[in-house]
Amino acid sequence: MPQWLKDAVFYEIYPQTFCDSNGDGIGDIRGIISKLDYVRSLGCNAIWLNPVFDSPFMDAGYDVRDYRLVAERYGTNDDLVALFNAAHERKIKVLLDLVPGHTSDQNKWFLESKKPEKNEFSSRYIWTDSVWEAPPQYKFVCGVTNRDGNYLVNFFSSQPALNYGFAEITHPAWQLPPSHTDCQATVEAMKDVMRFWLSKGADGFRVDMADSLVKNEDGDKPETCKIWRNIRKMLDEEYPDAAIISEWCNPKTAVGAGFHSDFYLDHDTNGYRLLFRDKDRKTGECTAIFSKNGKGDIAAFLEEYLSDLKSTKGKGYISFITCNHDTPRMTKMFTTLEAKIAYSFVFLMPGVPFLYYGDEIGMRFIDGLQSKEGGFSRTGTRTPMQWDSSANLGFSTAAPDKLYLPVDSSDDAPTVESQESDEDSMLNTIRRVIKLRHENEDLQSDGDFEVVYAERGKYPFIFKRGKFLIAVNPTDKERTAPFDFDGIPVFTIGKACIEGKKIIMLPQSLGVIKIQ
Numbered sequence: 001m002p003q004w005l006k007d008a009v010f011y012e013i014y015p016q017t018f019c020d021s022n023g024d025g026i027g028d029i030r031g032i033i034s035k036l037d038y039v040r041s042l043g044c045n046a047i048w049l050n051p052v053f054d055s056p057f058m059d060a061g062y063d064v065r066d067y068r069l070v071a072e073r074y075g076t077n078d079d080l081v082a083l084f085n086a087a088h089e090r091k092i093k094v095l096l097d098l099v100p101g102h103t104s105d106q107n108k109w110f111l112e113s114k115k116p117e118k119n120e121f122s123s124r125y126i127w128t129d130s131v132w133e134a135p136p137q138y139k140f141v142c143g144v145t146n147r148d149g150n151y152l153v154n155f156f157s158s159q160p161a162l163n164y165g166f167a168e169i170t171h172p173a174w175q176l177p178p179s180h181t182d183c184q185a186t187v188e189a190m191k192d193v194m195r196f197w198l199s200k201g202a203d204g205f206r207v208d209m210a211d212s213l214v215k216n217e218d219g220d221k222p223e224t225c226k227i228w229r230n231i232r233k234m235l236d237e238e239y240p241d242a243a244i245i246s247e248w249c250n251p252k253t254a255v256g257a258g259f260h261s262d263f264y265l266d267h268d269t270n271g272y273r274l275l276f277r278d279k280d281r282k283t284g285e286c287t288a289i290f291s292k293n294g295k296g297d298i299a300a301f302l303e304e305y306l307s308d309l310k311s312t313k314g315k316g317y318i319s320f321i322t323c324n325h326d327t328p329r330m331t332k333m334f335t336t337l338e339a340k341i342a343y344s345f346v347f348l349m350p351g352v353p354f355l356y357y358g359d360e361i362g363m364r365f366i367d368g369l370q371s372k373e374g375g376f377s378r379t380g381t382r383t384p385m386q387w388d389s390s391a392n393l394g395f396s397t398a399a400p401d402k403l404y405l406p407v408d409s410s411d412d413a414p415t416v417e418s419q420e421s422d423e424d425s426m427l428n429t430i431r432r433v434i435k436l437r438h439e440n441e442d443l444q445s446d447g448d449f450e451v452v453y454a455e456r457g458k459y460p461f462i463f464k465r466g467k468f469l470i471a472v473n474p475t476d477k478e479r480t481a482p483f484d485f486d487g488i489p490v491f492t493i494g495k496a497c498i499e500g501k502k503i504i505m506l507p508q509s510l511g512v513i514k515i516q
Helices: 003-007 029-034 036-041 077-089 108-113 183-198 222-238 251-256 271-276 298-312 335-349 378-380 426-439
Strands: 010-013 046-049 066-070 093-098 204-207 243-246 261-263 318-319 354-356 448-454 461-465 467-473 479-482 487-493 496-499 502-505 509-513
Touching: 029 036, 029 271, 029 461, 066 077, 077 093, 093 183, 093 243, 093 298, 183 204, 183 222, 204 448, 222 243, 222 271, 271 298, 298 318, 335 354, 335 426, 335 467, 335 487, 335 502, 335 509, 354 426
Parallel strands: 010 046, 010 354, 046 093, 093 204, 204 243, 243 261, 261 318
Antiparallel strands: 448 461, 461 467, 467 509, 479 502, 487 509, 496 502
């Protein structure tokens, strides 16, 4: 286990819209380098960088054309190495985004695979044995190549699925077992991609759709897990300080498969959704636990979370996120104060937390944008970072119509510049809570977690982490709970009072109390 993960706080950077250094309207690696001191000022000591590899950008870079080449619009391989070096000088780790389940249909592996003549890459992807074979339970692209067969896609039609085999063989003519040499060759090719970037200074990978490798596999996906344990063994032997973090949203399985951490994501009925994104399916009213409406149920979240936490304790971590590039920003449903309390909670929980760029200033989800590079409903979460009051809010010197996406045009669009001098701003609140986390091991990834007060359908929620008590009342009403502790407040939003054997929490408040 890489020791640096114990005190890691990640900052997710969407490269297209973070900082444009050359005025072409698209963010780039040199722009990221210019903002590393800012990232460090937040207290973030690690970066997750969304894909920067060569791509036709049908899915914002998650359709990789060349795993070993930086996309021209972001810079060069040397620029990426320069980013690693500049980050390391500031004691910042950098994770790249690994996409192992599929490539672009323009990837050289696929261009060889679709040739009629058998070659080294013929089985690198999943093909039927005939153009007339397309079982309806699978998602195939049919009849578009000279090869007599149809190919399976992993998500979009431009993303042919790499072949890691089938756990259950239902069509022996074209399905291979995971143990087949051609499927193992795919695993080895992905390991070589990882070695390539680790040898140049990358500190590991966030792994896209980590559970999507072996097909016809349900439940805990033992064959896919076997592949990741094999990869983890390679890392432990060759790059023991490198981290892998999975997009799986099943911490018990993912950590058991060898990942160092797994994301809690905005999936249906998932604990993350219950906390921050839940809505009444009929009325559309926000019923998330951290909504001021006060209609959430912390007990429902804890039923899942405590089980996951117990199963991963001492083996790996759960990663809470403020948001990511696939998820509507919390500000789509929450006010700034609601989001401030929710984001602070993320950094006070066990595991390895992730801050999505712009959340630290309360950037908004921008409705009504046309899809950009496969963004569709996610596009409003991917708009340019808002730095200052200059043109394009400091993102780029390009003409507005040349920007990758438009900036927030609101008169009150939040910026870093406008919040720097305001001690109560979202920006400085986030800095304070991350600083508190870094200064106290009890609040870091390995720290204990104990529920003190969590009644079904009630507020507040109170939990203990070592010598710290965290009490949260996100609702717009005063709430009271039993409280038999003495201590000193070390971080507060709103106000809480301790009277006798109870705590009285004013509306929309959060307090961290150091127990004496």
